[in-house]
Amino acid sequence: MLSNPETFLLISSILLLISVLAGRTSHKYGVPTLLLFIAIGMLAGSEGIGGIFFDSPNITQFIGVISLNFILFSGGLDTNWTAIKPILRKGITMSTIGVFLTATIVGVFVWQVTNLTLLEGLLLGSIVSSTDAAAVFSILRSKNISLKNNLRPILELESGSNDPMAYVLMLSFLGLVVNQDQGFLSVLPLFLKQMLIGAASGFAMGYMSKWLINSIKLGFEGLYPVLVITLMLLSYSLTQVLGGNGFLAVYLTAVYIGNQHFIHKKTVLKVFDGLAWLMQIVLFLTLGLLVFPSDILPVIGIGLVISLFLILVARPASVFISMLPFKMGLSDKVFISWVGLRGAIPIVFATYPLLAGIENAGLIFNIVFFISVTSVLIQGTTLSILAKWLKLDGAPTESKKHPLDEFMEEPKNALLEEITVEEKHHVAGKKLVELHFPSTAIIAMIKRNDQYLTPNGSTRLEIDDKLFILSSNKEGIDEVMKCFNENFKQ
Numbered sequence: 001m002l003s004n005p006e007t008f009l010l011i012s013s014i015l016l017l018i019s020v021l022a023g024r025t026s027h028k029y030g031v032p033t034l035l036l037f038i039a040i041g042m043l044a045g046s047e048g049i050g051g052i053f054f055d056s057p058n059i060t061q062f063i064g065v066i067s068l069n070f071i072l073f074s075g076g077l078d079t080n081w082t083a084i085k086p087i088l089r090k091g092i093t094m095s096t097i098g099v100f101l102t103a104t105i106v107g108v109f110v111w112q113v114t115n116l117t118l119l120e121g122l123l124l125g126s127i128v129s130s131t132d133a134a135a136v137f138s139i140l141r142s143k144n145i146s147l148k149n150n151l152r153p154i155l156e157l158e159s160g161s162n163d164p165m166a167y168v169l170m171l172s173f174l175g176l177v178v179n180q181d182q183g184f185l186s187v188l189p190l191f192l193k194q195m196l197i198g199a200a201s202g203f204a205m206g207y208m209s210k211w212l213i214n215s216i217k218l219g220f221e222g223l224y225p226v227l228v229i230t231l232m233l234l235s236y237s238l239t240q241v242l243g244g245n246g247f248l249a250v251y252l253t254a255v256y257i258g259n260q261h262f263i264h265k266k267t268v269l270k271v272f273d274g275l276a277w278l279m280q281i282v283l284f285l286t287l288g289l290l291v292f293p294s295d296i297l298p299v300i301g302i303g304l305v306i307s308l309f310l311i312l313v314a315r316p317a318s319v320f321i322s323m324l325p326f327k328m329g330l331s332d333k334v335f336i337s338w339v340g341l342r343g344a345i346p347i348v349f350a351t352y353p354l355l356a357g358i359e360n361a362g363l364i365f366n367i368v369f370f371i372s373v374t375s376v377l378i379q380g381t382t383l384s385i386l387a388k389w390l391k392l393d394g395a396p397t398e399s400k401k402h403p404l405d406e407f408m409e410e411p412k413n414a415l416l417e418e419i420t421v422e423e424k425h426h427v428a429g430k431k432l433v434e435l436h437f438p439s440t441a442i443i444a445m446i447k448r449n450d451q452y453l454t455p456n457g458s459t460r461l462e463i464d465d466k467l468f469i470l471s472s473n474k475e476g477i478d479e480v481m482k483c484f485n486e487n488f489k490q
Contacts, residue, residue, distance in 0.1 A: 011052070015044060019281045034343055035376050037281050041288015054289040057351040063286050064348030067279035068163065069250050073232045074276035075160040076254025077269055083153040091157030093322050094336075095130075098158070099165040101318035102310075102340075103129035107173075109309050114302060116360055119180065123173040124364050127350050128310060128371050130166035131159040132343030148392050149332055155339050163345055164248035168194045170349050177358050197244025199252060205235040206256025213262045214433050217458065224264040225271040228257075261433050263457030283344050287369075295366050303370030310371060311379065315340035331390040338386055342375040416444075417469040417477050421461050433457035440476035444468050 022036045044050030084091065107125030111118045136159035147155075171194075172187035209231040218224060235253045236246035262268075296303075316337035323333055350368040353361035387393040421427055432443060432455055446453040447466040453459065461467075471477045 011044075011050075015040060015285055016278075016281060019285060034280065034284055035373065035380075037284030038288040038291075038373065041285040042291060042293060043288075044285075045289045045291070047293050052289060054286075055292075057290070057354040060286055060290050061348060061351040061355065064283060064344070064351070067283040068247060068345060068348065069232060069236050070272070070275050070279040072160060072163065072247060072251045073254040074272040075156065076251045077258035077272055079156065079160065079255045079258060080153070081255070081259040083150070084157050087150050087154045087157065090323065090326055090328070091154050091161065093325070094154075094158045094319065095162035096165050098318045098322040099129045099162050100169065101321055102314050103166070103169050105314040105317055106306070106310055109314070110306060113305060116363075117177075119173060119177045120358075120360055120364065123170065123177055123353065124367065126166060126169035126173050127364070127368050128342055128346045129169060130162040130345065131155075131340050132345045132372075136339065136341050147335075147387060149329070151332060151335060151392060155336065159341075160251055161248070164195070164198060164245045164251070166345075167247055167349065168245060170352060174352055174356055174358075177353075178356055193243050194245040195248065197242050198239055198246065198248035201239040201242060201244050202235065202249035202252025203256060205231065205238070205249060206253040209235075209253060210257050210260045210262055213257070214431065214457070221264050221267055221456070225268050228268050228272070229275075261436050261457075263431075263433050265457070280344070283348070287344055287347050291366075291369055295362070296370055299363065299366045299370055303367045304374065306367060307371045307374040307378075310342075311338075311340065311375065331392060335386060335390055335392055338379055339383065340375070341379055342372040344372070346372050417471070417480065419467045419469060419480075421463055421465040421467065423463055427461050428463050430461050431457065432459050432461070438476060438479040440473070441469055441471040441480045444470045 019037050019040055022033070022040060042048055044052050046053040046055075103122065103126040105125070106128060107118070107122030109121075110116055110124050111121035114121070116124065136155055168191050172190055175187065175190075176182055209228070212231070213224065213227060216227070218227065232250060232253065236250045239249035240246040258269075316334075319333055319337045319340075323336075346368050347365075350365040353364055384393070435443075437443070443455050445468040446455050446459065447468070448462060448464075469477065469480050471480065
């Protein structure tokens, strides 16, 4: 059916169009979009009305790895260091110790209630141990949920940074299942190597990426997102070759450069936001195509038992235990426990046992798929209700706008300040990206030798340049002047 490029593109475009339109409808009626993407894939599959036969865990894993790169990178770019700094220890604790506790608790429970061995149970537990970045980012942002007590940055940091831990645990227990003569301590060197090399590589690539983006002259604005995509893929692949955790490196690279000033940053952020949505759709459609509903039906009973145990016991236990060293209210812990969303990533991780050829790989995959679907269905649809019930919902958040958007809509609110570059400022030859201006102000125009220039990040200043600074309020102008004086005076 997909034997030629024209047919493949036609069917793919139709599925994407249906997914986008369904996503708009689901947002209106409160149904998680990710569930609809999977449902569309299943309907298009061999046991659905589409009749497309797809049974390739290898291709699914490849698509999953590429998609996760874009999803994690986009989430990292949007991670505000100022917002996560106060909760950094909590987020890291949940994304490491919390993941380990979840994997262990679920693994032992699966061992007790199924015919799987302890190692197979721990393998399944590690696969579903992390919250899914795509699910959390998508639901929190699409529902425009505003939370008190810094809960949102905690949840986004955890979901963006805990996949590497789950990935290492999954590889470790998979190795023990395949080579059962090895002991538990044999996986410790792998864990340390993956995490240490991944962290070091991530920060190094972040620093190098910022320098390269601001130094290279590409000539076309559209090439800068291509450059950033290339650096993202380089960060992942190079780290993997070195034996580190590529997912951790990608996320840290994005967090670093996302909190720096670089050329055409707004364009890059918009491109990655769109790509992250595209990758989510493609990934969930692919997973829907891979699943055979007839294989899921026999595991509904045990799958529901394990899913409810994960939601009601394992996840809350891991949150409450890992948060013991920190001061946190009961309602905060309850809400964090409920946002233990599982989504596409556990299903992608479940393809690794399939490719390894272990005996119960098919059963593990089907149970993981059922857990992911029920998690998004049960938890994803009730986040807003629970936040209101626990009195954790704040004022509705507004979508981020570039300062110029406000000026275009309400020019009367814009304040204009002129700054002439003088020799004493020592800025001649510096790029605008090096000014580190606050996000509440922009350089709208530069007057140079009776000509008006439209600046961008790579524009270099010259003596006698007149900068026209726009800000939405006086505080923004004050911040600009403070920044100007601090950075340019010697």
